[in-house]
Amino acid sequence: MKTVDLFAGCGGMSLGFMQAGFDVVAAVDNWRPAINTYQQNFIHPIYDLDLAQISAAVSLIKSYAPELVIGGPPCQDFSSAGKRDESLGRADLTLDFAKIILAIQPAWVIMENVERARLSKIHQQACAMLHDGGYSLAQIVLDASLCGVPQLRKRTFVIGHRHGSIADFVNVLQQQLAKQPLTVRDYFGDSLGTNYYYRHPRTYARRAIFSVDEPSPTIRGVNRPIPKTYQMHPNDAGDVALARPLTTKERSLIQTFPFDFKFVGTKSEQEQMIGNAVPVNLAFFLATNLRAYLNQPRIQQLSLLPSFF
Structure with missing residues (x-):
């Protein structure tokens, strides 16, 4: 499945999905130190672009005709480590992400953010936009320590599909979680x-x-x-x-x-991009289970239905 990674950072999501067999063809970010690191580790291009420039982003991403768009809009305004103030403006990129998806209309979309983002008005508004735009949505909070990562790190994932209900995908993910946290x-x-x-x-x-x-x-x-x-x-x-x-x-x-994996930049820049990243194994866990889900006959049949279903 052709995949584009938005707000890609240094590439945790990209690498996890590639390891699971997805064809990541391009990425986008707007922080040069992370872009420099990404370029050291991947062959496909990463573009330096402010995704608030929606028309430019849509034009670029459409040229790759992705079947799946993944991305984690900046979380500082939602995070317990940040100011928890949605009015600061960075959370608006979550809405921009939804607008880009609706303009491109990939068959699948995955949006990642911190655990408490799901409680925010902007996150809920973005989900409503995707739903009203024809996407069936499944939302789950995953603890990375139950997904092959030796770290207590909870993240919200919203998975969207344009061609039918995927509510049962949450059950698939829950059944595959480890019984004990990884130390x-x-x-x-x-x-x-x-x-x-x-x-x-x-x-x-x-x-x-x-x-x-x-x-x-x-x-x-x-x-x-x-x-x-x-x-x-x-x-x-x-x-x-x-x-x-x-x-x-x-x-x-x-x-x-x-x-x-090669990290470049100052020590503080490397620390920041590492801390911002989606753990590779967490992305791999999600991608592997999505791939298995896609291979079920029911999903193959749904994919043949018209987009207005």
Whole structure:
């Protein structure tokens, strides 16, 4: 299935879908450091374009005639790590994403965002636009730690199809979830050489020392050393003297990027693009199950129905 990735970042969604057998033919982003990294790792083109320029975006994407468009509009206005203020303007790109989809009319669309985005008015408005435009929608919150990623990271996915109901796809995904979260040790074995690590908290009311025998907390775009004045939190998993911060490479591996994936830019730029990315294995989980779902006879028959069904 020909696929275009919008708001592609450094390529977590693209890589996961490609590993599942989808033909990603192009990508779009508007942050040069992430684009530079994407270009180091993929053969197909990525375009530097502000997707708020809807007519230009539609013209570009239409030229690839995609059957599937995937994308994660910026989440800062929805995220618990951000200001949680939809009026700041960045959330409007979610509406722009929906407008682009309605203008291009791919058979399938997948929109990704943070867990709490589903509660926002703009997210709900975008879903209503897609529904009114003829898309049957399925929405699910996936915990990456149950999808092959050693990280507690919950993300909302909206899957849309133009040719019939896909409400049962949520059940398919739920049935394929792991029974237990994947821990850091499950994924790395003992290769990290430590049992505890430091993850800088948003506030010191939260713990900062984690064990490799649990899933990592959400990888964010900030990675700092342990402050010399750090005071132990009662919920810390171990003594701060036994912990160390994770390296940039280790954080990318927790996001399930391959070891040979090339990140370029300053350290802070690399940390930010890693924190912003969709974990590769989470995208692979979704894509693999979508591909299996597409191969069911019922879906093959639905695809032959006229677009107004």
